[in-house]
Amino acid sequence: MSWDLRYQAGDTPWDKEAPAPPLLDLLKKSPEYFSAGDVLVPGCGRGHDALAIAKAGHTVIGLDISPKALSDANSLDKEGKVSYQERDFLATTFNDFPKAGTIFEHTCFCAILPNERKAYRDSCKRILPIGGYWVAIIFINPRDEDDLTIGPPFQSSREEIEALFSSDFYLTESYVPDHAFTARKGRELVMIWRRK
Numbered sequence: 552m553s554w555d556l557r558y559q560a561g562d563t564p565w566d567k568e569a570p571a572p573p574l575l576d577l578l579k580k581s582p583e584y585f586s587a588g589d590v591l592v593p594g595c596g597r598g599h600d601a602l603a604i605a606k607a608g609h610t611v612i613g614l615d616i617s618p619k620a621l622s623d624a625n626s627l628d629k630e631g632k633v634s635y636q637e638r639d640f641l642a643t644t645f646n647d648f649p650k651a652g653t654i655f656e657h658t659c660f661c662a663i664l665p666n667e668r669k670a671y672r673d674s675c676k677r678i679l680p681i682g683g684y685w686v687a688i689i690f691i692n693p694r695d696e697d698d699l700t701i702g703p704p705f706q707s708s709r710e711e712i713e714a715l716f717s718s719d720f721y722l723t724e725s726y727v728p729d730h731a732f733t734a735r736k737g738r739e740l741v742m743i744w745r746r747k
Contacts, residue, residue: 554662558596558619565704566596570603571657573688573728573741578607581724584684584743585609588652591678593640593671594659598624598633604655605632612648614638641670645677654679656687661704672715676746685720685744687712688728692738712742720744 557563577584585604592601595613597620605611605628613635615621621635628635638647640659654675663671675685689712693704713722724743731739 554615555617555619558617558623563596565658565662566599567732568597568599570599571688572730572732573739574600574603574655574657576728576730577686577741578603581743582607584686585653585655587683588680589648589650590653590655591640591648591651592655592657593674594662595624595633595635596620596658598627598635600655600657601633601635602628610650612636612651614640614643640674641667643674643678645680648678651678651683652680653684653686656685656689658688658690658704660687661690661693661702661707663703663705665702665705668711668715672719675716676719679746681746683746685716685742685746687742687744689740689742690735690738691740693735709740709742712740716744719747721747 590604590609590611592613595601595615598613601611601613611633613624613633616639618637621637624635689707690704692706723745726741728739728741
Protein backbone atom coordinates (compact mmCIF):
# COMPACT_ATOMS: atom_id res chain seq x y z
CA MET A 552 0.00 0.00 0.00
CA SER A 553 1.22 3.49 -0.81
CA TRP A 554 0.30 5.87 1.99
CA ASP A 555 1.37 8.80 -0.15
CA LEU A 556 -1.05 7.82 -2.93
CA ARG A 557 -3.82 7.56 -0.35
CA TYR A 558 -3.11 11.11 0.79
CA GLN A 559 -2.88 12.37 -2.77
CA ALA A 560 -6.27 10.80 -3.56
CA GLY A 561 -7.86 12.11 -0.38
CA ASP A 562 -8.59 8.50 0.64
CA THR A 563 -7.85 9.05 4.33
CA PRO A 564 -10.81 7.92 6.46
CA TRP A 565 -8.56 7.80 9.55
CA ASP A 566 -8.03 11.57 9.35
CA LYS A 567 -10.75 13.20 11.44
CA GLU A 568 -9.46 16.75 10.74
CA ALA A 569 -8.95 17.32 14.47
CA PRO A 570 -6.73 16.10 17.29
CA ALA A 571 -7.79 12.95 19.11
CA PRO A 572 -10.12 13.76 22.04
CA PRO A 573 -8.19 11.47 24.45
CA LEU A 574 -5.03 13.40 23.60
CA LEU A 575 -6.67 16.73 24.45
CA ASP A 576 -7.75 15.28 27.80
CA LEU A 577 -4.21 14.05 28.51
CA LEU A 578 -2.67 17.41 27.68
CA LYS A 579 -4.93 19.02 30.28
CA LYS A 580 -4.76 16.47 33.08
CA SER A 581 -1.27 14.98 32.65
CA PRO A 582 1.04 17.44 30.85
CA GLU A 583 4.05 15.86 32.57
CA TYR A 584 3.87 12.96 30.14
CA PHE A 585 4.85 15.37 27.37
CA SER A 586 7.48 17.34 29.31
CA ALA A 587 10.35 14.85 29.46
CA GLY A 588 11.99 16.22 26.28
CA ASP A 589 11.06 16.44 22.63
CA VAL A 590 7.82 14.68 21.69
CA LEU A 591 7.95 12.39 18.65
CA VAL A 592 4.75 11.64 16.77
CA PRO A 593 5.30 8.70 14.39
CA GLY A 594 2.89 8.41 11.49
CA CYS A 595 1.76 11.97 12.18
CA GLY A 596 -0.20 12.31 8.93
CA ARG A 597 -1.61 15.81 8.51
CA GLY A 598 -0.35 16.71 11.97
CA HIS A 599 -3.53 17.36 13.96
CA ASP A 600 -2.20 15.59 17.08
CA ALA A 601 1.34 16.92 16.69
CA LEU A 602 0.08 20.48 16.40
CA ALA A 603 -2.16 20.12 19.46
CA ILE A 604 0.82 18.94 21.52
CA ALA A 605 2.93 21.85 20.24
CA LYS A 606 0.18 24.37 21.00
CA ALA A 607 0.19 23.05 24.57
CA GLY A 608 3.79 24.28 24.83
CA HIS A 609 5.87 21.21 23.96
CA THR A 610 8.62 20.73 21.38
CA VAL A 611 7.27 18.32 18.76
CA ILE A 612 8.73 16.36 15.84
CA GLY A 613 6.21 14.80 13.49
CA LEU A 614 7.33 11.83 11.39
CA ASP A 615 5.66 10.35 8.34
CA ILE A 616 6.63 8.48 5.19
CA SER A 617 4.14 10.41 3.03
CA PRO A 618 5.43 13.65 1.49
CA LYS A 619 1.84 14.69 0.73
CA ALA A 620 0.77 14.22 4.35
CA LEU A 621 3.72 16.30 5.53
CA SER A 622 3.00 19.01 2.98
CA ASP A 623 -0.58 19.17 4.28
CA ALA A 624 0.71 19.23 7.88
CA ASN A 625 3.03 22.15 7.13
CA SER A 626 0.13 24.03 5.52
CA LEU A 627 -2.01 23.45 8.62
CA ASP A 628 0.81 24.55 10.95
CA LYS A 629 0.90 28.18 9.82
CA GLU A 630 3.18 29.27 12.69
CA GLY A 631 5.71 26.47 12.17
CA LYS A 632 5.29 25.08 15.68
CA VAL A 633 6.12 21.48 14.67
CA SER A 634 9.24 20.14 12.97
CA TYR A 635 8.02 17.69 10.32
CA GLN A 636 10.35 15.05 8.89
CA GLU A 637 9.90 12.44 6.17
CA ARG A 638 11.18 9.36 8.00
CA ASP A 639 10.37 5.74 8.61
CA PHE A 640 9.91 5.40 12.36
CA LEU A 641 10.85 1.72 12.23
CA ALA A 642 14.35 2.63 11.05
CA THR A 643 15.13 5.39 13.58
CA THR A 644 17.80 5.35 16.29
CA PHE A 645 18.57 7.23 19.48
CA ASN A 646 21.10 9.40 17.62
CA ASP A 647 18.33 10.59 15.28
CA PHE A 648 16.40 12.11 18.22
CA PRO A 649 18.73 12.46 21.21
CA LYS A 650 16.43 14.93 22.98
CA ALA A 651 13.29 12.80 22.71
CA GLY A 652 11.53 12.14 26.00
CA THR A 653 8.10 11.08 24.79
CA ILE A 654 6.70 9.16 21.84
CA PHE A 655 3.02 9.85 21.25
CA GLU A 656 1.21 7.04 19.45
CA HIS A 657 -2.12 7.37 17.69
CA THR A 658 -3.00 5.40 14.52
CA CYS A 659 0.57 4.45 13.49
CA PHE A 660 0.72 1.19 15.47
CA CYS A 661 -2.59 -0.01 14.00
CA ALA A 662 -1.57 0.99 10.46
CA ILE A 663 1.64 -1.01 10.21
CA LEU A 664 1.51 -4.74 9.56
CA PRO A 665 1.17 -6.78 12.77
CA ASN A 666 4.51 -8.50 12.04
CA GLU A 667 6.17 -5.05 12.19
CA ARG A 668 5.06 -4.33 15.73
CA LYS A 669 8.21 -5.74 17.33
CA ALA A 670 10.27 -3.40 15.12
CA TYR A 671 8.04 -0.54 16.27
CA ARG A 672 8.63 -1.50 19.92
CA ASP A 673 12.37 -1.74 19.26
CA SER A 674 12.38 1.81 17.85
CA CYS A 675 10.69 3.02 21.04
CA LYS A 676 13.35 1.21 23.10
CA ARG A 677 16.20 2.69 21.05
CA ILE A 678 14.90 6.24 21.09
CA LEU A 679 13.54 6.74 24.60
CA PRO A 680 15.92 7.24 27.53
CA ILE A 681 15.26 5.74 30.96
CA GLY A 682 12.23 7.55 32.33
CA GLY A 683 10.92 8.48 28.87
CA TYR A 684 7.26 7.93 28.03
CA TRP A 685 5.38 6.00 25.37
CA VAL A 686 1.95 7.66 25.43
CA ALA A 687 -0.41 5.61 23.30
CA ILE A 688 -4.00 5.65 22.13
CA ILE A 689 -4.36 2.09 20.87
CA PHE A 690 -7.12 1.11 18.45
CA ILE A 691 -8.11 -2.16 20.14
CA ASN A 692 -11.06 -3.26 18.02
CA PRO A 693 -11.47 -1.04 14.95
CA ARG A 694 -14.22 -3.24 13.50
CA ASP A 695 -16.75 -5.79 14.66
CA GLU A 696 -14.92 -8.77 13.14
CA ASP A 697 -12.41 -10.37 15.49
CA ASP A 698 -9.73 -10.97 12.87
CA LEU A 699 -6.11 -9.90 13.27
CA THR A 700 -5.49 -10.18 9.53
CA ILE A 701 -8.02 -7.51 8.46
CA GLY A 702 -6.62 -4.03 8.09
CA PRO A 703 -5.36 -1.47 8.20
CA PRO A 704 -6.35 -0.54 10.78
CA PHE A 705 -5.30 -3.82 12.37
CA GLN A 706 -6.77 -4.68 15.75
CA SER A 707 -4.71 -5.18 18.84
CA SER A 708 -5.25 -6.08 22.48
CA ARG A 709 -4.09 -5.03 25.90
CA GLU A 710 -2.42 -8.43 26.27
CA GLU A 711 -0.43 -7.98 23.06
CA ILE A 712 0.78 -4.52 24.10
CA GLU A 713 1.75 -5.79 27.54
CA ALA A 714 3.67 -8.71 26.02
CA LEU A 715 5.53 -6.35 23.69
CA PHE A 716 6.39 -3.58 26.12
CA SER A 717 6.50 -4.93 29.67
CA SER A 718 10.09 -6.17 29.61
CA ASP A 719 11.48 -2.68 28.91
CA PHE A 720 8.71 -0.34 30.11
CA TYR A 721 6.56 0.11 33.22
CA LEU A 722 2.82 0.52 32.68
CA THR A 723 1.86 3.62 34.64
CA GLU A 724 -1.71 4.13 33.47
CA SER A 725 -4.29 2.33 31.35
CA TYR A 726 -7.95 3.14 30.69
CA VAL A 727 -10.71 3.32 28.11
CA PRO A 728 -11.06 7.06 27.36
CA ASP A 729 -14.30 8.89 28.16
CA HIS A 730 -13.96 11.08 25.08
CA ALA A 731 -13.29 9.75 21.59
CA PHE A 732 -14.28 10.29 17.99
CA THR A 733 -17.80 8.86 17.60
CA ALA A 734 -16.78 5.83 15.51
CA ARG A 735 -13.98 5.00 17.99
CA LYS A 736 -15.97 5.28 21.21
CA GLY A 737 -15.22 2.21 23.34
CA ARG A 738 -12.75 0.88 20.75
CA GLU A 739 -9.61 2.60 22.06
CA LEU A 740 -7.34 2.12 25.04
CA VAL A 741 -5.05 4.79 26.46
CA MET A 742 -1.82 3.34 27.81
CA ILE A 743 1.09 5.23 29.37
CA TRP A 744 4.37 3.32 29.54
CA ARG A 745 7.63 4.55 31.08
CA ARG A 746 11.05 3.34 29.93
CA LYS A 747 12.88 1.21 32.53
